[in-house]
Amino acid sequence: MMTTTQRYLLSVPFLLLALVANAAPDSTWSTAEISMLRSLSLQSLQQLEADPSNKVADDPRAAALGHKLFFDTRLSRNGKVACANCHRPEHYFTDGRGQAQGLGTTPRGAPTLLGAAYNAWYFWDGRRDSQWAQALGPLESGVEHGSTRVEMARLIIDDPDYNSAYETLFGALPDLSDLKRFPERAGPSSERNINDAWRAMSEDDRRIVTRVFVNIGKSLAAFERLLLPGPGRFDTYVDALQAGNRPAMAAAMNRQEVAGLKLFLGKAMCIRCHNGPLFTDHSFHNIGVPFAAGLRLDWGRYQGVQKALKDEFNCFSDYSDAAQTECVELRFAKTLKDETLGAFKAPSLRNVVETAPYMHSGQFADLDAVLEHYNKTTNSKKAPIGHSDLLPINLSAGELAQLKAFLHTLSGPPAVTPELLKPPETTGYGTLRTTSPPRNPVLNRRPTTPVAGIAAHKTFPDSALSRSVPGR
């Protein structure tokens, strides 16, 4: 038989074990997890690589021209639609709609432009392979700007500011004064008379006009490359974690949010597609999203990649400044039907709380609906078209709440020079401070208030617009 002393001694290790287990904080991360957290933080965002297809991509003069074009409603048929209508700066460059509205309604939503320059493919189905080529699409779409190539080229020629800025960057503008050679309204269009007028032009004349049109896109892209997301409380948390500053960690994210972050990395498997500092792998996935009400079958990436390969503005085209060997994405684009059918581009989760509704056509009004969609996944792989890539995650209601709480920590004012968030008229065209993007866009820190009690604000505070951005 054991003596009382022996029994006491035997119980000590158990008591110690219990104490250690209780004392372990929920914010303790393994080395592997810390490595993952670093990879998600904006501190890991590499400097934007050059776009070989756009030789003016990082030219501040092109960005200044693009800035003006971005807010210019004259680039539309009714004089009321600018890029900024759907990509609203005060709304994280989105419009709060599931389907964008210009002259009509598009079948898909306008995604944010913050960090979009890091994409390899543009539009939800990736049917364009550069930011400048993307910018051209809405300009001549009948349900968006509804303008035509000839009209837009004429605007550049006729506006003295545009004219001089353009010629400085791209050389002499063409003479389009002959209305027989260059009709008033002509361009590729779903409207027959506009399209017929374009087809009636000689191939050389079409090229002359298209060259100006392309340079509008390249200038818009130069501007859009300056639009980067700013750090959220998540980034503050990771900074504090690395500095070993526990009070700052606790101030940046509460226990609920930290628990949600753990789920994000682990059980919920969000990190499979939403990885990297922009919380996206920039790739295409079929997640079995239902079709939006009233919309027809959407084939997604399966059609998108075919369009990109045949696109008149792709990286291989004469309008691209890249050598063919530099067109790596296009050369190695995946076309396999089984893996592209019904797939859409994974969006960035930066500022996700501020940019409802969700999915490519706004199928889900709020984050609860999004999380419910993921959580009801079974092993069936069933999807409205193709097959779903999702795996079951089986989260409890409490875990869903934690995950949602974590997503609130990804919001932060854009890391954009304040002048670029407004039309250039207010500062005077040509006097803009437009320099290359900062090497590390982690610029100003937000107050590190935990999420409890934070209302999902639809626009970032005015103070964010007036703050100074160092190092620009």
Added chain:
Amino acid sequence: MRNNRQIKTGQWISVCLLLFIGLTLLSCSDEKTATGGKVSQAVAPQAKAPQNIAATTAKGPSMTQVSNKGLFQLILQSDEAPLPLNRFHNWTVRIATPDGRLVDDATVMVYGGMTAHKHGFPSNPRVTENLGNGRYRIEGVKFNMPGRWEMWLNVRAMGKDDKVIFSFDVP
């Protein structure tokens, strides 16, 4: 005798548990280091070496496998280590017969993906150049998720076909 054995057993249990507690505390203190003041060492960007891969050169990790039917021996090596996420990079494969003769006239098809997640590569990698001496360059490789990936190489040479599957972890 019986009492003595019970006491000895009790002592051994205590000693083992104390040792266990000690080790637990030690590992906890490591964790604290990771979230404490010496994080920079704990989170050094060097990722752990992927399984199945032994880093053999400065260029990148390499893997050796004999094809399914035993017709070819392949050495697969990435140009970069650790394997990058969401970025194109190149690999090189060296093909020989089991007795060591280099295979210079092979047609190699590249497939792969994440079997556990039932999806392929986000891109369409392929052999773009025969480098000679049994070596072939594979371009267009990109991994868009961390985790276990496979690269399948179908080799046709000397009128025969064989294939091999390489498995590795992307950090």
